[in-house]
Amino acid sequence: MGYGAGENAGRGSRMALCLWWPGFELELERIRTPSLADQPLALPTVGDRRRIEMGCSVAASSGVEPGMIVSQAIALCPSLVLCEPDPDFHDAACGRVLDLLRLWSPVVERSSDRGRFFVGIDGLERLYGPPERQIAGLRARLGALSPWLASSARVGYAPGKFAAWVAARSGRPGAAACVAPADLAAFLARQPVDVLPVSPRMVGRLKRLGVVRLEQLVRMPEPALVSQFGADGRRALAWARGSRIDHVRPEAPARPIRVALDFPSPIGQLELLHAALDRLIARALEHPRRRGKSVRGLRVSASLEDGGSWSIRAIAREPTSEPARIGAFLRSRIALDRPRRAVETLRLECFRFGPASAQTGLFDPKEGAPRALGSLETRSGELLPPFRRAARVLRLRLGGAALYRVLELEPNSRLPERRHALMELA
Structure with missing residues (x-):
């Protein structure tokens, strides 16, 4: 499965470097507000029944865990500071990191987690030297952007994204773990089953069966795993053995369509927000880059009164270019996650497109063909x-x-x- 940089260009990069900042959003809040430096912080979810989405290590030491109801978390840690979600601020910081990484390597892939990035490194040893020197040079670039980024990044270097992520997870803040291809199976065997990218329910069932580490999973027969867990069992076994190498694939440069609407005075009524959204949808569909394509990926964001931001991101099940369907889809999402305060500026972004939608x-x-007579x-x-x-x-x-x-x-x-x-x- 060894590929050179030229041979593997169409499939991405086999060797991967994972950069991970635990609690990325909370650390950004500490940098923005220095008075929060030693405070227990947590990021709550949006909606009426708010839960803890992420907590810092200080909050975790008091028993605060993700998924916990906010009132329970405050009862356990009365000094807990809740940081209101500010997706625009967090996404801007994520974008600056991505821009820096893309100047260092042409193969960069972001994760669904804002604080985790994958970099393809096939062929980079000719430019930057062996892995240790590559990591040191990358840290120096991150330090020029922010000293915190350089000092707190956990770095994993291994074949495939999964192994690189596990290597980064096993290290300490500011440390790096390099796994050679020959040592991959032995390295993975020592890891807990929690690292597997499967559902928490499957991890819980494995633990009840006495499977705590990947070395125990590897000893299980594949038919037994498939009969218990289906395709997830086969994939988990391949990850545990190190036989499944998921390449880092470069993201295609996105050219989203963005439209915005400023209000003379902030609006808080949902009906006015829906009317403004319909105007933005009509403007986005009239954009020249949208012609001949349907829309599938949408993001609605807003600047809120007295500071802060709000956003929702949604992927439609079926691509469409009908304003009524797009509006109904977005209104249903807004009903689940409404802006917390009055809106000063409303923005709509179409970032994923599909083929022409002709019924x-x-x-x-x-x-796509006329009916046969x-x-x-x-x-x-x-x-x-x-x-x-x-x-x-x-x-x-x-x-x-x-x-x-x-x-x-x-x-x-x-x-x-x-x-x-x-x-x-x-």
């Missing part, structure tokens, strides 16, 4: 794709089966009940 007839035998037949009773999508949407909206087809069983039977049956469309 075909329900009886089109093939997607006089023919609605399909091979082997195959259901037409538009029918399949319509049945799925109706099932989700009505909470049960909505469309059926007549299935011929025994057409010559003397009993009418045996001749045909109704079968739910799937």
Whole structure:
């Protein structure tokens, strides 16, 4: 599985470097407000029933854990300081780190966690030397951006993103762990099962079975894991053995469509916010870069009265270019996470696009093609794709089966009940 930089350009980089800052958002708040330097901090979720999304080590020592209700956390740690989410500030800091990393390597991939980044390093030894020298040079660049970034980064160097992340996780703040390809299996065997990128429920079941470390997981037969956990069991075993190497893939340069609306006075009524959102959707769909494409990824953000920001990010199940569908989709998301204060500026960003959204007839035998004259037949009773999508949407909206087809069983039977049956469309 060894690839050179030129051979593997289409698949990304096999060797990965992971940079991880635990509690990235909370540390940014400490930098922005120095008076919080020694205080126990926590970042709550948004919504009516707020929970702890992230806590610092000081708060964790008092028993504050992610997922805990805010009132319970304050009861355990009365001096706990809740930092209101400020996604614009956090995303701007994340963007500065990404820009610096992209100047160092052409292959950079961000994680869903703001404080974790992956850098592809295939071929970089010709520019920067061996791994230790590469890491030292990267720390020097981070130090020029912020001394905290250089001193607190945990760095992992290993084949594949998973192993690099585990290496970074196992180190101390400001330390680096380098894992050679020949040592990968032995390194992973010592790690706890908590590092596996699977659901917490699966990790809990593994622990109840007595599987605490990956070396115990490796000794289990693959058929037994598949029978218990399905495809997740097979993937977990491949990760534990070090046989699954997930490459770092460069992100395509995004050219999102951004539109904004400033209000003469802050607005707090939800109806006015919806009306402003409809205007932004119409302006975004009229943008020249949107023509010929549908929209799938959307982000709504706002600058709030008295400082701070708010944002929601959503990926539509089906790409569309219909303003009514986009508006209904975003309004449902806003209902779950409303701005905490009145809005001064509302912004809409379309960052992911799909093919042109032209609805075909329900009886089109093939997607994107005109209906064949006089023919609605399909091979082997195959259901037409538009029918399949319509049945799925109706099932989700009505909470049960909505469309059926007549299935011929025994057409010559003397009993009418045996001749045909109704079968739910799937």
